[in-house]
């Protein structure tokens with residue numbers, strides 16, 4: 001296989017002024033993932049020739065044959081990160097190299113060609129610079145960045161595609177907590193599973209999300225915000241929550257399930273663990289049984305639980321419902337550590353707190 005090296009020349013075709021898309025007037029109605037900026041980055045791969053034609057073009061439909069491998073066998077991977085204006089007016093990304101590295105690990109699992117980390121970051125930087133007017137100014141609102149790779153070869157046999165498209169699109173998203181930092185209620189899922197060890201769970205690939213939507217839909221219909229996934233083999237150990245990793249505070253100790261192969265290694269998860277170490281909070285990556293969670297919620301030694309992920313950063317859990325019974329976490333309100341991690345991470349992101357870990361990547 002040949003890949004491009006780290007010096008790509010990006011051909012830029014800007015959208016004609018009369019083709020520019022209408023920008024939203026305020027940040028309030030932005031929501032998530034409904035609006036997209038004016039341009040997108042594209043690059044093609046052909047086996048034996050490597051990556052070629054890196055280009056930025058006006059946002060628009062992709063031309064694919066109905067027989068493209070991705071449409072039948074889901075050979076697809078993606079990432080999600082954000083660009084935002086820091087307090088000093090600079091445009092920043094948060095640990096983008098982590099997303100690029102994870103993209104390449106996902107690529108390996110799905111038999112797809114990696115894209116050098118430097119090139120992924122350059123593609124994002126160029127795109128964000130061109131569409132900088134799309135980055136919302138309100139605190140908490142941001143430009144969501146979605147890099148993805150799809151198998152484009154026209155062939156119906158099940159095999160690794162010989163052709164791929166890597167693309168990046170962006171779009172403004174509103175502040176996740178526009179109505180305030182609120183706890184969510186979670187349904188512990190015993191029927192469906194998201195992923196299994198040896199499967200695709202630790203890759204960020206569409207197939208995992210396809211497997212999850214029915215459970216999420218049913219949980220919503222029952223009045224819950226998210227599902228808590230249990231391990232596929234025994235439905236005994238906690239894996240992750242919706243599209244976030246999960247943390248518990250047991251008697252002052254922070255505990256999160258280990259990266260066992262079936263959960264996504266979250267960038268936010270890693271940031272929480274690093275901050276906990278810096279703040280001298282005991283933190284453990286160990287298997288967590290759902291029985292322990294419920295027992296300790298009932299006896300009061302589970303004082304907090306929260307999800308971690310790019311979209312919400314920290315999402316406090318107010319209650320778990322397991323086998324038809326609701327167990328409140330702590331007093332059901334936002335816990336002290338949940339708030340501390342939320343403010344710690346967003347503080348670093350927005351340049352309000354010193355960036356000791358050098359996590360903020362500035363787009364000059």
Ligand SMILES: Cc1ncc(COP(=O)(O)O)c(C=O)c1O
Pocket residue numbers: 080240242243244245263264265266267268269308309310311
């Ligand atoms: C299944 C799943 N787990 C965890 C996460 C959290 O990962 P990150 O912190 O990198 O956003 C995500 C979000 O990308 C996810 O989709």
